Amino acid sequence: MVHYQTRLDTTFAALSDVTRRGVLEQLGGSEASITDLAQRFHMTLTGMKKHVSILEQAGLVTTQKVGRVRTCKLGLRRLEEEAAWIERHRQLWSARFDALDELVEHLKCKEKADARTKKR
Amino acid sequence: MVHYQTRLDTTFAALSDVTRRGVLEQLGGSEASITDLAQRFHMTLTGMKKHVSILEQAGLVTTQKVGRVRTCKLGLRRLEEEAAWIERHRQLWSARFDALDELVEHLKCKEKADARTKKR
DNA sequence: TTTACAGTGAACCATATGGTTCACTATCAA
DNA sequence: TTGATAGTGAACCATATGGTTCACTGTAAA
Numbered sequence: 001m002v003h004y005q006t007r008l009d010t011t012f013a014a015l016s017d018v019t020r021r022g023v024l025e026q027l028g029g030s031e032a033s034i035t036d037l038a039q040r041f042h043m044t045l046t047g048m049k050k051h052v053s054i055l056e057q058a059g060l061v062t063t064q065k066v067g068r069v070r071t072c073k074l075g076l077r078r079l080e081e082e083a084a085w086i087e088r089h090r091q092l093w094s095a096r097f098d099a100l101d102e103l104v105e106h107l108k109c110k111e112k113a114d115a116r117t118k119k120r
Numbered sequence: 121m122v123h124y125q126t127r128l129d130t131t132f133a134a135l136s137d138v139t140r141r142g143v144l145e146q147l148g149g150s151e152a153s154i155t156d157l158a159q160r161f162h163m164t165l166t167g168m169k170k171h172v173s174i175l176e177q178a179g180l181v182t183t184q185k186v187g188r189v190r191t192c193k194l195g196l197r198r199l200e201e202e203a204a205w206i207e208r209h210r211q212l213w214s215a216r217f218d219a220l221d222e223l224v225e226h227l228k229c230k231e232k233a234d235a236r237t238k239k240r
Numbered sequence: 241t242t243t244a245c246a247g248t249g250a251a252c253c254a255t256a257t258g259g260t261t262c263a264c265t266a267t268c269a270a
Numbered sequence: 271t272t273g274a275t276a277g278t279g280a281a282c283c284a285t286a287t288g289g290t291t292c293a294c295t296g297t298a299a300a
Contacts, residue, residue, distance in 0.1 A: 006138075006160055008135075008136075009136055009137070009138060009139075010136075012132050012136035013127075013132075013133070013136040013257095014134055015132045015205075016128075016129055016130075016132035016133040017129070017257090017258085018128075018129060021205075024209060024212075025209075025212075028209065028212030028213070028215075033277095034276075034277065035275090035276060035277085036152045043258095043259080043260095044259080044260065044261085045276070045277060045278085046259085046260075046261085046277085046278075046279085047258070047259055047260070049196065049277070049278070049279095050258075050259080051258085054257095061241090065276095065277080067266090067276090068265095068266060068267045068268070068275070068276045068277065069267095069275095069276060069277080070168075070276080070277065071294080073213070074213055076213070078210050078213045079206050079209060079210055079213075080210075082206055083203070083206050083207070083210060085141070085250090086199050086202055086203050086206065087203065089144060089145075089148065089199060090198050090203060090242060092144075092145075092148030092194070092199070093148070093194055093199075095148075095196045095248075109174065115198075133287095137287090137288085139288090153247095154246075154247065154265095155245090155246060155247085163288095163289080163290095164245070164289080164290065164291085165247060165248085166247085166248075166249085166290075166291085167288075167290075168287055169247070169248070170287090170288075170289080171288085174287095184248080185246095187246090187296090187297060187298075188245070188246045188295095188296065188297045188298070189245095189246060189247080189297095190246080190247065190248065191295085238264080
């Protein structure tokens with residue numbers, strides 16, 4: 001599905017930035033205002049606002065403005081799709097390398113056997 | 121560590137493109153040449169070469185050129201770090217939302233109870 | 241020995257990204 | 271009412287990204 005595709009696109013893109021991953025870690029600990037985050041990551045308010053917007057767009061963060069301060073917290077998306085994608089591919093990987101693993105194992109045994117033969 | 125950071129950066133960035141995820145899926149099935157991949161994804165050789173290079177850079181793919189054809193296969197990196205990062209944050213999420221979950225559960229129960237009350 | 245094929249690299253292009261400054265609005269506090 | 275504070279939006283900038291074309295190299299095949 002296209003939706004599924006673009007979803008992974010935007011989430012992985014969101015996660016590909018150090019600052020944004022940092023913001024997520026921060027919000028995992030406690031909520032924070034834009035100002036808080038901007039200070040913690042040595043950035044202008046405008047810059048941080050952009051990052052927060054991107055995270056919000058990806059559903060990873062939700063925000064609420066009360067008075068003049070906008071409070072950010074972790075969003076409802078829990079990276080299920082991303083975890084699933086990665087997990088699926090770790091399995092592909094494994095399947096693909098099982099043969100190799102066996103070969104390596106086989107070679108190791110052969111090595112041992114050869115060593116033993118040599119000794120004699 | 122900075123290395124750890126840039127590593128996640130490049131991998132997540134590599135994964136944030138539909139074509140590249142597609143290439144990984146493809147290579148999970150079987151090896152392929154640049155030409156194969158370029159055709160399958162309706163792209164010039166040069167374009168596909170770039171994608172492959174990015175995946176190779178991220179350690180997700182390895183290639184070998186024999187004769188005039190370069191064969192691509194899955195690399196040795198199995199997305200451990202990425203899986204770990206995501207898992208860690210799913211836990212953060214959970215911790216943060218346990219209270220919410222309980223609330224939701226409570227509301228569901230209440231709903232059921234209400235429904236039952238209504239029936240009578 | 242041509243000729244066709246697979247890949248490569250440089251140059252180019254449009255758009256996206258990560259950041260800034262500056263001018264503005266809205267709100268809180270004195 | 272007058273500042274100071276928090277955020278927003280537009281404009282701008284440098285660099286990165288995803289793609290192309292074109293000219294080139296090396297290899298395979300006729």
